[in-house]
Amino acid sequence: MKILVCIKQIPDMASKFKPNAAGSWFSEADLAFRMNEYDEYAVEEAVKLREKDPASELAVLSVGPARVVEALKKALAMGCDRAVHVPDEEAYRKDPWQIASIIAGYAKKGNFDIIFTGMQSQDRGSAQIGPLLAGMLGFSCVTTAIGFSLEGRTATAKRELEGGAKGVVKAALPAVITCQLGLNTPRYPTLPNIMKAKKKEIAVLNAAELSSEAALAGTEKFYAPVKKGTGLVLEGGDAAALAGKLIDVLKEKTTVLRG
Amino acid sequence: MKTLLVFEYRRGKPAEANQELLGFAAAAGGECAGVLVGAESGLPAFGGKLYLGDIASLGEYDPGRHAELVLQAAQKESPDLIVFLQSSYGWDLAPRVAGRLKAAQVSAVTGLAEGGFETACCNGKMRRLVKPATKVAVLTLQEGSFPLSGTPSGTPAVEKLAPSGSSAGLEFAGYEEPEKKEVDLAKAEVIVSAGRGIGKKDNVPAIAALASALNGEMGASRPVVDAGWVDHNRQVGATGQIVSPKLYVACAISGAIQHLTGMRNSEFIVAVNTDKDAPISEVADVMVIADVMPFVAALTDKLKK
CATH class of the missing domain: 3.40.50.1220 (TPP-binding domain)
Structure with a gap:
């Protein structure tokens, strides 16, 4: 079994985002980066599958600038066998079609049976890479998996639906599975595994050689949303004083503290 | 601007959120037609042309053949925009359709602006203005962004389509119901x-x-x-x-x-x-x-x- 997991590195979502000089995406100054949360679930699921079959092999891939090597190292420490870095300082300007094309350019030669990735990135939130990649490779594709099992060449995935029900889908391999939060419990890399990961291979490939597809869409602007409500802000002072202020507001504006 | 709205069935009936597609069509203006995998006995309130695939044969989840149906409708209508909800159905199907057409897709659209589309990013904290560079573009609409004023009305003019194509290696094996809610x-x-x-x-x-x-x-x-x-x-x-x-x-x-x-x-x-x-x-x-x-x-x- 040959397994690939595709990951992205994203800024901490609690950060304050400011536009870059071109005004088309965030400025990376002062931001701390980490592995996309959805991709952590993808890595965990791939590692679990890898562990069941000692003859299998698990590669992790990321497209992006030099900093993404940190995310690759984490995936290696979680249990991936080898990493592939496609350095691309301009990755943030590429659209999902271009990124999927780069990954497909690598994956089509890799003879993979199954590819895991997050259902979306936390920063871009396009949720397109998985299905686009599957289309380019001619793989089956299940999105938003919160349950996964494999028997022979058939994967069974549970898709999360509105209202809490799940749709059960069987997919013939080769397949792309996009992972939803809650699919599993991503492990923390242990110190021995972090040490072991240092010896694992990180291959470097050339983005332009993998794909020369042009963008289908471009980002013109990046900005904070216009606030719809003009909510009241309570801040400063100690917790007791703030709590007192809030109680006054609740007494005035709601009925829940009456009677 | 010509729009093709991809309506949704959820658990045997038209999804309530379909009216956000109509809200979008009203905001975008221009002609619009719809496409749906559903049944003639339960059509969405919509006064336009509706391409209908039979849910009894196509099933509620079969993205290979549903994509085929949307592509057939798109071929007949030549829309500028193919519009889905940002839902478990929409975000799954939209990129499959966009990929087949090699069309730009803009996900989680929250508004129309400056000849492009505003979308949510960074966990909903920020917005992007995105402009498609392709003749036809695929959109998914962020829930709550295009409310319809008034109640939807009308009866669609139905044209039945029977897509060929395969199920793309997938087989739907049924629903798993949520655990009983003890806390209401x-x-x-x-x-x-x-x-x-x-x-x-x-x-x-x-x-x-x-x-x-x-x-x-x-x-x-x-x-x-x-x-x-x-x-x-x-x-x-x-x-x-x-x-x-x-x-x-x-x-x-x-x-x-x-x-x-x-x-x-x-x-x-x-x-x-x-x-x-x-x-x-x-x-x-x-x-x-x-x-x-x-x-x-x-x-x-x-x-x-």
Whole structure:
């Protein structure tokens, strides 16, 4: 079994985002980066599958600038066998079609049976890479998996639906599975595994050689949303004083503290 | 501008959210037609042309053949835009259709602006203005962004289509129902919800104590449920319970879109957060900027007196 997991590195979502000089995406100054949360679930699921079959092999891939090597190292420490870095300082300007094309350019030669990735990135939130990649490779594709099992060449995935029900889908391999939060419990890399990961291979490939597809869409602007409500802000002072202020507001504006 | 709306069936009937597609069509202007995998006995209220695939043969989930149906309708209509909901159906099907057409896709569209589309990014905290460079573009609409004014009406002019094509290696094996909801949050007048920012499971009882001091129920955001701190039957959001209490207190919840979907219709919303710009501020009537646990303790204390 040959397994690939595709990951992205994203800024901490609690950060304050400011536009870059071109005004088309965030400025990376002062931001701390980490592995996309959805991709952590993808890595965990791939590692679990890898562990069941000692003859299998698990590669992790990321497209992006030099900093993404940190995310690759984490995936290696979680249990991936080898990493592939496609350095691309301009990755943030590429659209999902271009990124999927780069990954497909690598994956089509890799003879993979199954590819895991997050259902979306936390920063871009396009949720397109998985299905686009599957289309380019001619793989089956299940999105938003919160349950996964494999028997022979058939994967069974549970898709999360509105209202809490799940749709059960069987997919013939080769397949792309996009992972939803809650699919599993991503492990923390242990110190021995972090040490072991240092010896694992990180291959470097050339983005332009993998794909020369042009963008289908471009980002013109990046900005904070216009606030719809003009909510009241309570801040400063100690917790007791703030709590007192809030109680006054609740007494005035709601009925829940009456009677 | 010509628009092809991809309507949705959910569990045997047209999805209520279909009216957001009509809201989008009204906002975009121009001609519009629809396409649906459904049944003639249950058509959406829509006054235009509707391409209909038979749900009895195509099933509710078969993205290979559903994509084929949308492509057939697109060939007949030559639309500028093919529009889906940003739903479990839409985000799954849209990129398959876009990929086949090599069309630009803009996901989670929140508005129309400057000849392009505004979309949510960075967990709903920021926006992008995106312009497609292809003749036809595929969109998914962020829930709640295109409300329809008034009630949808009309009867569609149906043209049946029978897509060929394969199921793309997939087989739908049925539904798994959600666990029975022992906690009916929908009936609670006050809900105090815990978010990931409470830090650890040990802090859950303090949130529950505040809920009880307000004679309410405790709810939770998805990450808290995923982490196993709180049971799934207390989850508020698109995939949990949809609530509209008199008072909703969001404790250390940043406000992911799927959570906002579940609670934005609450009568009065208080958010306690250290981040003034967290997306929850978009819907909050009061933002309390404070460390959540000391504040919750102080508030509970004062309410008990």
